[in-house]
Amino acid sequence: MFEEFIQGQPTVFTSNSLQNTQLIAQLIVDENSGNHSVSITSPSPLMCGSNICSIDLTFHDNDINLELSVNVNSSSIVEVKGLLSQMSYSTLNYRVNKFLYILPNSGDRNFVHNNLSWVSTLNCTFNMYKDSVEVLLPQTVCLNDSQYLELNNHVDEQIKILGTMLTFCRSTTVEWESRYSFYEDNKVAFEYIKSRSNEKFSNQINPLRRDEASWKEFILHCMTSNLTMKKLLDLGVYQAIGNLRMTPIIDEWSLIRLVAALEGLVLPQETVIPEAHWKRLRRDFVRQVEISLSLNTRQEIIDCIITNINNSDRTINQQSLKNRIKHSMEVLHLASYYEREEKSINKIINSRNRVVHTGWDRDLDEPIWDMIVAMRNANYLLVMSKLNYRGVFWFCFDEQKQTVENYV
Numbered sequence: 001m002f003e004e005f006i007q008g009q010p011t012v013f014t015s016n017s018l019q020n021t022q023l024i025a026q027l028i029v030d031e032n033s034g035n036h037s038v039s040i041t042s043p044s045p046l047m048c049g050s051n052i053c054s055i056d057l058t059f060h061d062n063d064i065n066l067e068l069s070v071n072v073n074s075s076s077i078v079e080v081k082g083l084l085s086q087m088s089y090s091t092l093n094y095r096v097n098k099f100l101y102i103l104p105n106s107g108d109r110n111f112v113h114n115n116l117s118w119v120s121t122l123n124c125t126f127n128m129y130k131d132s133v134e135v136l137l138p139q140t141v142c143l144n145d146s147q148y149l150e151l152n153n154h155v156d157e158q159i160k161i162l163g164t165m166l167t168f169c170r171s172t173t174v175e176w177e178s179r180y181s182f183y184e185d186n187k188v189a190f191e192y193i194k195s196r197s198n199e200k201f202s203n204q205i206n207p208l209r210r211d212e213a214s215w216k217e218f219i220l221h222c223m224t225s226n227l228t229m230k231k232l233l234d235l236g237v238y239q240a241i242g243n244l245r246m247t248p249i250i251d252e253w254s255l256i257r258l259v260a261a262l263e264g265l266v267l268p269q270e271t272v273i274p275e276a277h278w279k280r281l282r283r284d285f286v287r288q289v290e291i292s293l294s295l296n297t298r299q300e301i302i303d304c305i306i307t308n309i310n311n312s313d314r315t316i317n318q319q320s321l322k323n324r325i326k327h328s329m330e331v332l333h334l335a336s337y338y339e340r341e342e343k344s345i346n347k348i349i350n351s352r353n354r355v356v357h358t359g360w361d362r363d364l365d366e367p368i369w370d371m372i373v374a375m376r377n378a379n380y381l382l383v384m385s386k387l388n389y390r391g392v393f394w395f396c397f398d399e400q401k402q403t404v405e406n407y408v
Contacts, residue, residue, distance in 0.1 A: 001059070002066055002089045002190065013057035013068075020046055025057055025068070027084065036084035036192070038070045045077045055080065065090050087192040094181065094188035095142050099135040101159055102178040105197035106131045106166045111210035118223050122154050126162075126223070133159065133176075140183065157229055164232065164241055165222045168383065169208045169215060171246045173197050201246045207380045207393040217391045225388065235386045236264035240379055250369060252355045258375035259352040262345075265382040266328040269319040278317045285309065322346050332385045337378075337407040344374045373397060381407065 005011045010026045020042040028037045040046075040055065052072055059066040068087040072080055107114040107130055117127045123138040135155050141148040159176055166174035173196045181189035208215045232238040243261035247254060271278060286306055293302050319327070325345060329338035338345075348371045354361040377395040384393060385404050392401040 001061075001064065005066070011059065013059050013066075015055060015057050017052060017055040018042075018046060020044060023057065025070075036087075036194075037073075038068070038082055038084050040070065040080040040082075041078060046075070046080060054085070055082070063091055065092070083194065084192065085194045088190065090143075090181070090189035093143050095140050095183045096148065096181045096188065097137050097140040097184065098182040099137075099155055100180040100182065101133040101135070101176045103131050103133065103159075103163060103166065103174055103176050103197070104195050105170065105172065105200070106163075106174045108210055112212050112215050114215075114219075116216050116220055118220055120154065120158055120223075121226060122151060124151065124155055124158070126158065128162075133162070135159075158223070160229060161227055161232065162219070162223060164238055165219055167245060168241045169206060169218070171201050171206050171244060173245060204397050205246065205376065207384075207395075209394050211392075214392050218389060218393070221389050221391065222387060227387075236266075237383055237386050239264045240383055244376065244379055244383075250372065252351075252361065252364075252368065255348065255368065255371055255375065256352055256355060258372060258379060259349060261379050262325065262375060262382070263321055265379065265386065266321070266324040267331055269324055269327050271317045272319065273317055275317075278313070282309065282313075321349055328382070332382070333408045334381060334385060334404070335407075337381060341374065341378060344371075345378060347371075348375055 001011065005025075005027055008027055008029070010024050013023050013025050014021055015023050022042070024041050024043075026039045026041075028039060029035075030037065040057075052075070054072060055070045057068050057070065066087075066089045069085045070080075070082040071085050072082040074081050109130065114128045114130055117125065119125050125136040127134040127136070137151055137155075139147070141151055163175045175195055175197060177193060177195035177197070179191045180187055203210050208218055229238065240261035243257040243264075273281065286309055289305060289309065290302060293305070322345075326338055326342070329335055347366070351361045351364055351366075351371065354363070373396040377398075380393060380395060381402075381404065390404060392403055394400075395402055
């Protein structure tokens with residue numbers, strides 16, 4: 001039945017979203033865009049109000065479960081049409097020994113074929129080719145077993161890490177769209193989530209370009225380095241890669257995202273004044289402010305000033321972003337790069353601050369694209385350093401190969 005539905009044959013579903021409980025749904029696949037649309041009809045007139053934006057459909061029998069969610073684009077008294085946003089299929093209490101993930105837009109069919117394999121810490125074998133990843137489990141597991149939960153979570157995390165690194169390579173979102181579960185080559189479960197992976201940008205902005213050997217070396221390094229999502233978050237790498245995604249429109253807000261990426265990557269520093277000492281100073285200062293203002297200032301104004309003082313720790317007693325960047329570059333042994341780019345980086349930070357606080361930078365006299373390139377390059381170098389990657393990569397629009405060691 002599942003195979004018949006995904007091949008486009010009309011199927012009867014149950015809906016809790018509409019008054020008509022029995023609906024006929026037909027899946028339509030656009031091969032050019034990769035979108036999956038659904039047409040929903042009913043033997044009787046459809047009662048679909050303008051407030052219905054999504055419809056959930058289910059099909060259950062003794063052996064299988066099939067569920068799908070449709071985002072409504074148009075409706076009439078006889079038909080509802082929309083985009084498929086999610087779909088899941090499974091047999092009951094199935095066994096699994098293999099997963100297959102589909103990651104659209106994860107490579108380039110003319111240049112990078114993603115032909116690589118590795119083994120994870122839990123002995124799962126990953127075989128990637130083009131936009132698919134086959135995962136062979138070390139043993140067969142049942143859906144309701146604790147081992148299934150452990151392996152499933154582990155594999156999902158590894159695929160998320162892989163998608164993050166491919167996003168970095170391509171400067172656009174890469175995430176899995178379909179996942180198949182197999183037992184002895186029989187399909188026992190399927191999941192689909194509409195992917196956002198639909199944009200492509202100039203090869204010249206990407207850190208690994210379309211150099212398949214370098215791309216492969218980078219991906220294998222990341223996937224065999226015992227990385228976890230927690231570590232990527234703690235390092236600021238995951239957030240930075242998200243902010244390094246390009247957008248079709250280039251403006252000051254593009255610059256804000258890149259400075260945010262850099263700010264998340266730099267290391268924290270000690271406060272200007274030790275924390276315990278600062279709290280004593282703040283208490284004394286607040287007391288003096290209260291005494292000074294008590295005779296001729298309304299209490300609500302005094303309270304507002306005191307609140308502002310108590311909430312200003314980050315502004316007063318934290319190192320500035322410029323100092324944190326300098327400190328991080330020194331700790332990561334990238335001081336020579338910072339010395340070369342210090343003026344440019346600080347000028348960009350000043351511009352970012354003016355845009356954030358006033359909505360624009362009236363003194364902006366440098367082409368925004370030059371500033372974006374400078375920010376991307378600083379982020380590329382820090383990401384590579386945080387990932388302990390010592391292979392080659394490229395700065396934006398630079399034909400010379402780079403390595404982290406060039407700046408150590």
